[in-house]
Every structure is written in structure tokens, then in C-alpha cells.
Amino acid sequence: MATDVMIEASGLTKRFGGVRALDKVSFEVRRGEVVGFLGPNGAGKSTTMRILTCFISPTTGSAKVSGHDVFDSPLEVRRAIGYLPQRAPLYTDMSVYDYLRFVAEIRGLDESAFKSRLKKVVEVCGLAQSLGKDIGTLSHGYRQRVGLGQALIHDPPILILDEPTSDLDPNEKAEVLRYIKQIGKDRTILLSTHNLAEVEEACARAIIVSKGRVVADGALDDIRGKTGRVRYVVAIDEKRAEAGNSAPSAEAARTALERIDGARSVKELPTDESLHKFELIGPQNSDLRADIFRLVVAKGWTLLELRRDAQSLDAVFRDLTRGDEKLDRGAGWKASEPEDDEDDDDSTSDEDDDDDSDEASDNHSSARKA
Amino acid sequence: MSPMLTIAKREFRSNFDSPLAYVVICLSFFALGLMFFMLQGGFWQADRSSVERLFEYAPMGLSFLVVPVVTMRLVAEERRSGTLEMLITLPVSDSDVVLGKFFGALGLVLVLVLATLLYPFGMFKWPWVLGPLDMGPVASGYLGLILFSAAATSIGLLVSSLAESQAVAFFITFFVLAALWFFDNAAQYLSAGGNGGWFPTVLLYMSFQTRLSGFWRGLVDTRDILFFVSVTLLCLLVAFRALERRKWA
Numbered sequence: 001m002a003t004d005v006m007i008e009a010s011g012l013t014k015r016f017g018g019v020r021a022l023d024k025v026s027f028e029v030r031r032g033e034v035v036g037f038l039g040p041n042g043a044g045k046s047t048t049m050r051i052l053t054c055f056i057s058p059t060t061g062s063a064k065v066s067g068h069d070v071f072d073s074p075l076e077v078r079r080a081i082g083y084l085p086q087r088a089p090l091y092t093d094m095s096v097y098d099y100l101r102f103v104a105e106i107r108g109l110d111e112s113a114f115k116s117r118l119k120k121v122v123e124v125c126g127l128a129q130s131l132g133k134d135i136g137t138l139s140h141g142y143r144q145r146v147g148l149g150q151a152l153i154h155d156p157p158i159l160i161l162d163e164p165t166s167d168l169d170p171n172e173k174a175e176v177l178r179y180i181k182q183i184g185k186d187r188t189i190l191l192s193t194h195n196l197a198e199v200e201e202a203c204a205r206a207i208i209v210s211k212g213r214v215v216a217d218g219a220l221d222d223i224r225g226k227t228g229r230v231r232y233v234v235a236i237d238e239k240r241a242e243a244g245n246s247a248p249s250a251e252a253a254r255t256a257l258e259r260i261d262g263a264r265s266v267k268e269l270p271t272d273e274s275l276h277k278f279e280l281i282g283p284q285n286s287d288l289r290a291d292i293f294r295l296v297v298a299k300g301w302t303l304l305e306l307r308r309d310a311q312s313l314d315a316v317f318r319d320l321t322r323g324d325e326k327l328d329r330g331a332g333w334k335a336s337e338p339e340d341d342e343d344d345d346d347s348t349s350d351e352d353d354d355d356d357s358d359e360a361s362d363n364h365s366s367a368r369k370a
Numbered sequence: 371m372s373p374m375l376t377i378a379k380r381e382f383r384s385n386f387d388s389p390l391a392y393v394v395i396c397l398s399f400f401a402l403g404l405m406f407f408m409l410q411g412g413f414w415q416a417d418r419s420s421v422e423r424l425f426e427y428a429p430m431g432l433s434f435l436v437v438p439v440v441t442m443r444l445v446a447e448e449r450r451s452g453t454l455e456m457l458i459t460l461p462v463s464d465s466d467v468v469l470g471k472f473f474g475a476l477g478l479v480l481v482l483v484l485a486t487l488l489y490p491f492g493m494f495k496w497p498w499v500l501g502p503l504d505m506g507p508v509a510s511g512y513l514g515l516i517l518f519s520a521a522a523t524s525i526g527l528l529v530s531s532l533a534e535s536q537a538v539a540f541f542i543t544f545f546v547l548a549a550l551w552f553f554d555n556a557a558q559y560l561s562a563g564g565n566g567g568w569f570p571t572v573l574l575y576m577s578f579q580t581r582l583s584g585f586w587r588g589l590v591d592t593r594d595i596l597f598f599v600s601v602t603l604l605c606l607l608v609a610f611r612a613l614e615r616r617k618w619a
Contacts, residue, residue, distance in 0.1 A: 016619070053459040057617040078461040085459070089452030091380075093387040105376045106460045150456075 004031045006158050006188040007052060011061035014047050014212075021047045023212040024061065031157075034184035036199030037192040039209035040321050045192040046086055048209070049162050052190070053083045066158055079107070082156035086163050088147030092136030096127060096146050099135060103150045117153050124179055125149040140167035148176065152183075159183075161191040165198055177202045196313045206313075210321035223316055230284055233269070234292055235277045235305035245300030250276050256299060260291050275304055373462040374470045381474025385440065394439050395482060398431045402486065405431075419501030421490045425511040425586040428486060429518050429578065432479065433547035437519070440478050441526025442540040444471045445613065446533045458613075468610045472527050479519045483512070507588035514585025517598035518578060522547055524605035531612040553577035 007029040014022040022044045029035050039045050050056045052063055054074035063070045066080035091099060100121070104114040122128050125145040130138060135146060144167050151159060164180070165173045180189060180202045193199060199206050199220070206223055208216040216223050234257065241247045248256075250268055253276050257266045262282050269277040282288045289308055296303045371379075385391040405427040407413050413423060448454040458467060494503035526543040533539035554577035557570035574580050581594045 050455070055455055055459050055616070056619075075461045075463060078459055081459075083456075083459045085452065085455045087452065089456050091384070091453055092451075093384055094380075102376065102380050103460060105371055106373045106462060108461075147456075 005029070005064075006031050006033075006066055007190060008064040009048065009052065009061070010063065012048065012051055012058045012063060013060045014044075014051065014056070015059045021212050022051075022058070025209065025212070025214050026061075027207050027214060027217055029188055029190055031188055032184070032186060033205060034180065034189045034191070034203045036203035036206040037190055037209070038194065038196070038199060038206050038317060039192075040194060043209045043321065044212040045209060046162055047212075049083070049085075049160050049190070049192060052077075052160055053081060054078060079154075080156060081158045081160055082151030082154065083159075084144075084147045084151045084161045084164055087166070088143050090135045090143055090146055090150075093134065095132055095134050096138075096149075097131045099146065100149060100153055104153050107154045109154060114153075117155060121149045121152050124152065126175070141169060141172050144168055144176075145172070157187055159187060159189045159191075161189065163193055164191055165193060165195065173198070196317055200313055208317060208320055215320045216316070220313060224313055229281045230286070230288075231309045232263075232280050232282060232288060232292065233277065233305065233307040233309070234280065234296075234303070235271075235275045236296060237302035237304055238274050238276050240302045242300030242302075248276065248299065248301050253301070254278060256295055257292070260288060260295060262286060262288055262291075277305070372466070373460070374466040374473070377457070377462065377467060377470025378473040378477065381444070381471050382477040384474075385478050390439065391478065394436055398436050398482060399485070401435070402427060402431050406489070419494060419503050421493075421503070421508060422511070422586045424486060424489050425515060425582070428483070428515060429522075429582060430551065432483075432519060432522060433551050433578075434544060436479060436482060437522040437526050437547060438540045438543040440475050441523055441530050441543060442533075442536040443530070444475060444527050445531040445609075446536045446539045447530075450535060464613050465610055468527070468531075468606055468613060472524060472606060472609075475527065476520055476523045479523055480516065483515050483519055487512075504588070507586065510585045510588045510590050513590065514582045514594070517595060517602075518582055521578070521598045521601040521605070524602040524609070525550075528605040528609040528612065531609045547578075550576065550578045552579070554579035 005028050007027075009028075010026045012022050012025040013020065025044065025048055037045050037048070047056070051058050052065055052070060054070045054077050057071060065077045068076040068080070070077050091102075094102065097118075100118060101114065104117070109117065122131065125148050127142075127145055127149055130142055130146075135143060138146065144164065148161070148164060151161065161180075165176055168176060177198055180191065183189070184202070191202070203220070205219050206216070207214055208223065236248060236253055238250070239247050254266050254268060257263060257278055257280055260280075263280045264282070266278055266280040269279050271277045280288075287308065289306055292306060293303065402424075406423050409427070416423070445454065448457065458464070462470075490503060490505075490508050492498065493500050525546055526539070529543045529546065530536070530539040533542060553573040557566070557573040557577065557580075560566045560573070561570040581597050584591050584594055
């Protein structure tokens, strides 16, 4: 294949009746990338994956997988992918071995190829003990493994995994993620989840969808920086101070920190040590650490901790997808209803929301190019 | 092996993974035996070396019990449990899925149908020879039964691919097949006074019972063959469309 783009979605829109489940979703996944597909429940992750696996068709827009159009050549597309649908629906009346064999037969693997792949898959997914068991008797975690096993049986170049780690215990999760990382070296993997820690562990890139739209797409670090703020944690000893100075009260320390140029929303964090701990937010692309340090020295206080975080992915995720939650709780109904018939970008129409989300959607178009 | 055959094989075998198939087989043979030997005087009273009664009653057993039970889960259950998504996203075309399921289910029905060969052979060839049996009507009777099974199975498959749950699929298939069977009686009732008009004629034309009765007597009419084949193809085609519908719903 001439191109390196393994999955290409352009302008995917899907309506279910009057509901727009996907709205012009576009992204690309290149060979060898492990991409986390993130979003709250109902954001359109599974719908997108079903379109990519040719289970359903988009209302408008097109997608190519491994160079084949999902509409024109679904069989070629499906041959190139291994797909694990959400919750791993399997034939519960079959044994694990029979099931894997069934899948291999449909995929046209011959006896010897099946044998060697089976060995590999059993090893990777930890199925040796359960090969002879009926799938119906297995726990959810094991079913998930079987589902993963069937997706891998033909050694596909592209894997599409819809919440592969749901229903797994922490050990199994770690194991699956480790495996995804390992096979992701020479394969293309698109994996959906709403667990951010998993994305941070296994993926280098993430696509965040919310209400059927892509709200962020890029390297994890880019996405973290997306909301345009940096978080600092400062801890100051509440008892000790340099000779001639008094130990700071919480109020005094907070006022002093607020006076730092660029600092905003200084917040005291709870702690059970004898210190004052503050969180403050600073502008992106700047570093307030030197200012904070100098301030503390000038006051004669004792600095116990000073940390600068790019914002956590968790917080970015919440920021970018905040509208969903509000809708579910019944707020913002009026604000979002007319949104159905327009196409402007700042759909996150929350009254009390500051300009973060707008910044975010501006940023993401640039991140997508990157 | 083509994907279609693989699906058919799985479908066929899955019947034997649950007790349902065994129960249905036992029940239907028990019922057939009762009807054959007891109902309306029974086989012995008729006192003829003929198994026409078999061909008369077997389709009823198939219509009212076997086909609805065998076909009800085909698509409805897979859609409900989500395995349909798993199946369709394998490299199989929708027609592979429809045909695979059709042949898988038809396979089980035909096993039952062919098991009734015990009647003509057991009673008239070996170990008992109750009289000289004309094998012509037996052969044509089985041909009719096989064609009927295909049509009934395709109807069940179609209903299953439209129904929300297998219970709904069972009842709808049951009623459709029962209606198609009793159209014959309804037509006779309506035209009893000799002034039924066109409606009884149409009913008679569609009645499975009327269509089959020729086969029982050794009459192989191409119109009847064509009728069953057309019903089968039409239902499979609509089932295929029903399965495709998921893409656009």
C-alpha cells in the first residue's frame, strides 16, 4: 500500500432518526499508531467503530480502512481488521476452542495456520485453561479474553477494540494493556475506552469525542496542554520561617500568591501535615515557578514543595466533554436544542463556562494537523 | 470451506447444544405417531398400503412446532445478544449470513423429515412387509415435504430477522404458517354456498395444504414446485434486506 494511513474517516455523520449520533467526525490513524478513542458514554465511540467495521453505514461521509472504502468493499475491510465489539458478545453455547475455530474457518485460515495462530493467541490471551470450556460458563473477564483472541486469530494489521478492558480485573487490565502496547509496535490499533489511565498507559495519541464530534485529536501531551493552563502545587511550612519573619497564615500566603503576575484561581488544598498547600493555575507556555520561589524567599517562608503539572488528561477530558454531563442532568436544554440545525464550532454552550472550551476547539484543529 | 457453509454448520450444530432440539424432535415424532396411527381411525382402519397420512400430518407438525422453534432464534436472538455484530463484522457478506442460517435450520428440519422414512421403509420393506407399497407417491410426497420445509423455514427466518425477540418470532411464525395451512379450509368454508367470488380462489392458490396435496397422490406439478421455490426465494430476499436494514436504521 502506497499510503501509510490505515484508517481514514472523513466527515462521518450518522443520524438515528432525529438524533445525530455522529457529526462530521474526521480523523486518520497511521500504520503503527496506537490511538485511544475517548469520550463519555453515548458520545459516538461505538457508532464510529461500527461504521469502520462496516456493521452500519454512515448517513453521510466516508471512511477507508487499509485503503478500502467501507461502503464499496466491506469484505476487504473486514479481512484487514480484528474487531472486538463492546462487551464481547460471543456464542455462549460454544466452547472456546470451537469458537476460535469457527472464526478462523470463516476467515479462511487453513488447519496448520490455525494451529500456530491458536498457540500464539492462547499464550497471549491466557486461554490455555479454558479452551475446552463453554463460553457461557466463563466470567466476563475471560469472555473478554476470548473476544480479544478472536480478534487476533488471523494476525490482522489493524485492530479495532471497543472497550477491551471493561469487565477486567486490574491484573487482567494491565496484562491486556501491556499486550496492546507490545503488538502495537507494528500494527494499527484504535481502542475506545472511557478510562483515561489506560490511554495514558497504552497510547501515544488520543481522539476525544463528545456529543458526536471530535473535540480533540493529537498526541497526549498536546491534548493535555489544550485547555491553555498549567497547574502549580505549592506547599509552604506553616510553622517555620526565617529569623525575623513570622510564619505565614493561610490567608497571608494565599494573598501573596495571588499577587504573582499571571497566577489565577489560587485554591488551598486540604492536607493533614502542618503546611499550607495551594493549587494555582497559570497561563500556558509560561513558568511561574521562579516567581513563586522568589516570593517565598523574599517573605522568609519555607518552601516544602513546588510542582508544575501540565494539566492532567482527566481534567482536559472533563473540560472538553462537560456539555454532555450537563445535558444528562437536564441543564442547558434550551442552550443546546437549536444546535441541531447549525454547524458552528462552539457548541459547548454553557452559560457559566469560561472560554476554555472555545480555546480547546481552536487548538484542536491545529493539533489535528500536527 | 466457504463462510456460508461454516455458518450453516455452526447453526446446525448449535441446535444440539441445547436440549430444545431433542425435546422438539421427540415431541414431533410422538405427535406424528399419534396422528398417523390413531387420528380419525388411524392407519389400521384405513386398511390400505399407503403412507399418505404421513405426508398429510407431517407438514402440520413442522408448521406448528418444529419450524417455529428451529427458526425463532436464528436472527432475533443474535441481534438481542449482540453476537450478530460479531458475526457480521467477520469477513462475510450479508447473503452468506442469511443463507448460512437458512441452510443450518433447514438441515435440522430435513433431518427430521428424512427420519420419517422409517415409516414407509419400516412397515413396507423391512422388517415388516404389510403390503405392496407404491413408491412413486412416496417419492413425490417427500419431494413436496422438502419443498414445503424450505418455504416454511425461509418464512421463519424472515420473521426472526424482523422480530424483536425469539418469543415474538415463534408466535408470528406459528400464526403465519398456520394461516397458510388453513387457507384451504377457509376457502372451502367461504365458497360453500358456491358464491365466494375471487377471494376463496386466491386463498386456495396460496394454501400450503392445497399445494402439497398433489404431491401426496404422486402428482408433481411444476406450478406447485415453482410456488414453494418462489416463496423460499422471496422470503430469503426480504430477510436479506431486513438484515441490511441495520445499516441505515
